[in-house]
Amino acid sequence: MEEITDALRSRFTEAEIKLEPGEDGERIHGFLIWEGFAPLNFLERQHLVHNTLRDALEAEAEQVGMVFTYTPAEYDLLQAA
């Protein structure tokens, strides 16, 4: 999981990364909170995350499942919900 966090941190500087380990063969998942997501739509954000992980980890990127992408303001709203 450290490699995954490092890969995300190198691309998404100052991001807050909240990943949960996969249990019983399930994949790692979590939230990536980054101000730079603001101008991007949902799919653009997902492509950015997928491409970052694939470039850094190659086949090991398959260990990562859904990473939800939020700006800090959006994430605050989600947490308040």
Add this chain to the structure above:
Amino acid sequence: MPEVKFTRRSYYHAAQEHLDMAIALIDAQQYFAAHYFAGVAIEAILRAYGGREDETFDSSHSLDYWAGKGRLLPKGRDGQAAFYAMYTEANLRWRANQRYMTPKMLSTHLYSTGLDQIRGDRIKYSANRLLEIAAAIVALGVSRWKK
């Protein structure tokens, strides 16, 4: 052969996996399948919050049924209104029996909802919209999971 057991936790993971599949299907321009999987992701996260661990598999696929059983509802009037708006839209767009529909039948269903005043590919438009709704509802379920 070991028996597959459906648990709240398995639905929680399935919701995220199906959402991820819906993204991959949109990228592959497989909009009909993406539309179906985005809806299944919503059903799965509602099941994660609506089921009990000791229950046998409940074969209902109605989003209304699972939303009614579930405890996945934001706090506050504004949050709840936004959730119901998303949920209502998803419930109009998605039908569990889509898996038996042809693309033409799904397009006719989407036209009948009156949701989208568009020309062109109704399924492509609806798949993208349903994906965004599914992402928001599943994210709410994931963020709440350990609270």
